[in-house]
Amino acid sequence: MRPRHHGFTLVEVLIVVVILGILAAAVIPQFTNATSEAQKNATTDQLIKIRRAMDVYCVRNNNRYPAVTAGLGTWGEIANPGDTYLRQTPLNQWIGGANAARIIIGTAPDTGFQTAYGWIYDPATGRVWAGSYDAEDRPYPRP
Secondary structure: OOOOOOOOOHHHHHHHHHHHHHHHHHHHHHHHHHHHHHHHHHHHHHHHHHHHHHHHHHHHOOOOOOOOOOEEOOOHHHEOOOOOOEOOOOOOOOOOOOOOOEEEEOOOOOOOOOOOOOEEEEOOOOEEEEOOEOOOOOEOOOO
């Protein structure tokens, strides 16, 4: 008697390939959404750190806010390497790109998504907003 070889039939292989395709189609969109969520969370965390640093600076300096100027990561006295306020220049991951560290001087948060700057600073009140975020600290959707 010849030994019988056991193997998969073409139909069985095709069924497995179809199942794997369905699983991949369900999982891949979740990975792209996870990246977007991570960028939002990173920006929100940076915003919280900046605001906390502003508050601590204000308390330690007789209710005076730091001299932040418009520009690329120009946080002035609160963002120096090894400093106790901000150890590095914060980046707005939600807008990304070359302007993620750029600061503008303003008095209100954005009204829509933009990529021209990462942060808005009001020197009169010490208030900071993330670029492309609303007044409730929610990100505007990307176009």
